[in-house]
Amino acid sequence: MDRPAPALSQVVLKTHSRCDLACDHCYVYEHADTSWRGRPRAVSQEILAASAARIADHARIHRLPTVHVVLHGGEPLLAGPVLLRRAAEELRRALAGISALDLRIHTNGVRLDEEFCELFRELGIRVGLSLDGDRASNDRHRRYADGRSSHAKVLDAVALLRRPRYRELFAGLLCTIDIENDPLAVYDALVALDPPRIDFLLPHATWDTPPPRPAGQATPYADWLDAVYRRWDAAGRPVPVRTFESVHRTLRGASSLTESLGLAPADLVVIETDGTYEQADSLKTSYDGAPATGLNVFEHSLDDVLRHPGVLARQKGIEALCAQCTACPVVESCGGGLYAHRYRTANGFDNPSVFCPDLLALITRIRTHEEVRTKTKAPTHEHTRPHEATAHAAVGEAAEMAEHPLEPGDFDELAAGFGGAATVRRLALAQLDLNRDLLAAVGGRVRPADGRATAAWELLVDLDAGAPQALDAALAHPYFRPWALGVLGADARGAPAAGLAELAASAALRARRADAVTVPLREGTLRLPGIGRALLPGDAEEAEVTAESYGFTVRSGGRRLRMGWGEGLDGRTAYWQPVRLVEADGWTVALEDTDPLRDRYEWPVADRLPAPGARAWAQGIAAAWSLIQRQLPAYAPGISAGLRVVTPLAPRLGGDTSATCRDAFGAIAAARPSGPDLLALLIVHEFQHVKLSAVLDVCDLYDPDDRGRYYAPWRDDPRPLGGLLQGTYAHLAVTDFWRVRRSAAEGPAARDRAQEEFARWRRQTTDAVDTLARSASLTASGKRFVAAMGETAAVWQAEQVPARALTGARDAARRHRDAWRARNAPRG
Known part of the structure; x- marks a missing residue:
């Protein structure tokens, strides 16, 4: 990073x-x-x-x-x-x-x-x-x-x-x-x-x-904290606890939320x-x-x-720690503890924390607890068989087996347009279960004669038994599922051998295990999903990846390339391009411009960003996140718990561009907008799609056989019922954004614009909710979901808006609908 x-x-x-x-x-x-x-x-x-x-x-x-x-x-x-x-x-x-x-x-x-x-x-x-x-x-x-x-x-x-x-x-x-x-x-x-x-x-x-x-x-x-942890976990983690969240984050390589843990x-x-x-x-x-x-x-x-x-x-990070700390197995999580707690008159701060035994015990217990908690069935051949259904039917079949269904309170919270950290974490766990089942389905497609795929599969089974958290972290990469669905749908880019080997290598590196993993290259590129990519010289077809104490080694085409865990920054090592992490206040998100399989969107993705471009993105994300925390606090906990990846899109003329992929939970894509306020809007808007897609994976809200096409005030083309539902749910957040910006935007002109935008989207989102509510194709859950959306929109109807903004909203709605009718009128 x-x-x-x-x-x-x-x-x-x-x-x-x-x-x-x-x-x-x-x-x-x-x-x-x-x-x-x-x-x-x-x-x-x-x-x-x-x-x-x-x-x-x-x-x-x-x-x-x-x-x-x-x-x-x-x-x-x-x-x-x-x-x-x-x-x-x-x-x-x-x-x-x-x-x-x-x-x-x-x-x-x-x-x-x-x-x-x-x-x-x-x-x-x-x-x-x-x-x-x-x-x-x-x-x-x-x-x-x-x-x-x-x-x-x-x-x-x-x-x-x-x-x-x-x-x-x-x-x-x-x-x-x-x-x-x-x-x-x-x-x-x-x-x-x-x-x-x-x-x-x-x-x-x-x-x-x-x-x-x-x-x-x-x-x-x-012992004291462990008792609290177990009570907190058993209750479904009802409130964020900074200490426990920091241990979780540092165990998976992210930053701590407190100076008393981690190496930041x-x-x-x-x-x-x-x-x-x-x-x-x-x-x-x-x-x-x-x-x-x-x-x-x-x-x-x-x-x-x-x-x-x-x-x-x-x-200085780990370099500033004493020898006892640097040799400790949990040093990356503990970080030597709080600096002040290391003090001794005889040698200053060159000591482990005075709470060293407690920190070691607590982190080890939490890690063990998380491994047991997240470990589901190992992806072995005994419980898998090839799926004969289509790729998305595989998701539906896997959803029936998910072990983390939504709780009633989660459903209502999400239906209202929001979703706190605990709720989104449960969505993420359900998504992880689906990914595990899809991995099992892919494993069922491995032919014994395919030596590369078989070796990778066996390593994945071994990693699931010995390092399930590392495997889960690799499986949580948003572009795993599109690849798995490609395999099940016979996508040539989704050949089992390459993807399984890439997944196994990524999990082995996360676990710091010394397995030598042979990974097929993609046109000279070594793909390590969620970690980065290596652009290897020559015409080699595969590379061997091995984790070591200092980092990892890549052997390919007769060359041996060594990479330290802290190396590979821009300008130092041309062949290695790590995934850059943006660390904001309480949120770590990957700026994913390395994965060759990230092109899952309507718009083309950007190439690897140069260092100045990456810094501009990081600054924009941090500023947008600060705005979300201050002005849209109801959305911030869910975003920090569930949005893990931002994929830059190639810049486009004619407006801000953003997108989601239905099967890439935890990721959004966007072209970098002109300011942090617009990036904040894109984030809250697109994360609505991410949440609703995850809900639809575990709960039917409408009859998929509905063939009707509906008017959506934000689109020029008729939309299917599912598309209208997605757009309406996203525009709840859009409306809320402009509602808040009426008082938070800087300058009279910006506040006037916010009044007009709020009036416009309040009206059009409410109309779209009404259209959904009249549909006969909603399930009972769908009716309840849409009713909750309507309740949120109805609250905003009572808020005062200047007459000029109301007139502008009415005129904009009429013009759009008239143009839509003219464009989509039946041709005789």
Whole structure:
């Protein structure tokens, strides 16, 4: 993957340096660092202005699509509404036209009231709260100085954020672990509050001041978290848990969502109330003065901070870890743990985490649990036979065997036009089951005389037994199913030997297994689906791929090519073209321009992007994702859980272009639009198609024998019932996008356009829902699905729109329908 040049995209801006609680586990006031004593209580307006200017300069130089700022303390609400408004306005003014601003505040919640919530709603500030569980658990540490409980006040804050008016402000709950607390009581109390996210934090400790460990318990923190994990998993993972999601992501090679796990370089800086730059607050637990840099916002830039030795040390990834860590089997997931937790007076940070046994145990248990959870029947010949049906009938037959059908609540959530992370994950699991069954069907087509295909099949069976997660990751590549359907439908490009060998090689590399896999080449190209491609010299017909400790080896045409896991970036190795990963806030998506089988769309796909083009795409995706998170939060969790691939299309004249492939779950294709707002629209629009296609794989919504053709307000040609359903479902999101943009777009002209677009698509989507509802070909489930779509559209009818926009919408609808009738009138 291409790694961008180091930059500081996360800023913790201290607005107040004191707190109204006296939590005895607080790293700011109760641990080694005492610098808070000499700092001003509140940040000054001069420091706010200077900080905003430094952040904007850094964002401009590094072309950051989004800057993430957390207003922090102490307790930031002590700064008061006036100062917090000033902070937000300074940041927005400085970053206007440079980067999107993701602005949050982290508070203990005891002062949160409607005045603050109205302010945060106006300024787009999301709110994270600290809460350690039920009252008994929370009051063990989070009390006032006189010993009073803070629990009731925090619950009042949560209730306020759960109101419909303020719900979009709620960022989540942070809980510090105390192993004396009952883990299930803590978890149940937090989940009952319906937060959008939970984050469990290990208590800060070092080798000098180790965490409590009861006698006889080797891994008490892993045991505590494991109990929560099992309860969370058994309940269907009802809420995202950052710790567990980070382990899942790092185990499959993606980025962590927290600095306490993974190998991603540090990208955070703290600005204190006196204007000094500091490293991460967690370092305050190490020794007095540990986070200090000696730099300040008046005299130094954020690039100066990047050059500080302490910051540089955290840019080196695995190279910065001690020998014990680099030899650990879970190092890519653990990353050595939180940097501060490695400290020991004798040798600084050159140690594993003081929680090392717990991290190793927790990650290993989660990995084992996931392997057992996701493992279905192995694709052996004993339970397979060749399918005589057509390719899509094979999908239908496989769907009947899917082990992860939608739950009633999932169905209603999706039918309304949305779908949260847990729901989309269940869709993805159902898709994975279908892919496994299709793989079994392909295996049934392998002839014993086909030595290449037989060898690949046997390796896949072995991988399924020994590394099922790696096989699942390979099977989840969106272009596996189109290939499998090609085999079952006699597509010459889908010959079993090549595709099975490519799949086996991809899974073996993901598992870091040293199997030597012989892979047929496609016109000199070695295809490793989801990983990348090698353009091999000469006229060789096959290559041998072998994973090794440092990376992998490719032998072909008498040449031996070696590739390290971190190598192959643009400009270094011409023959190797890895899939580039775009890592946004809570979402990792592949920019797939390498797979020879990705051309499954109405429009031609782009060739391999040059490095500047890839960077432009990555910046656009990150900016679009930030917009979706801030302005369309109901869609963001589902997208982050289910959209894994964006395939660039060749640029086209005459408008923005995007598409999906019915059988490529998790992927969309698009030509890069002119701005992040349009890319955000394309993403939410096309992901609607992805979701609905997955629903149709497990649930019949209409009679496929319906031969009628229907008017669709967004098309010039008559559409079949299924096409009308797909288009209407996608245009629910289009309507919602323009609904939000009426107030979120920058400038009067853009807001006026949004009013017109909202009025137009609200009207035409509602008309299309009515057309669907009148169809006699909907199944009972289809009627329920369309009714829920109609309920969503009906809510928008009550929203006020200027008369001019309503007139324009009416005229546009009439013109389109008149032109459609003229174009599609029967010819006599």
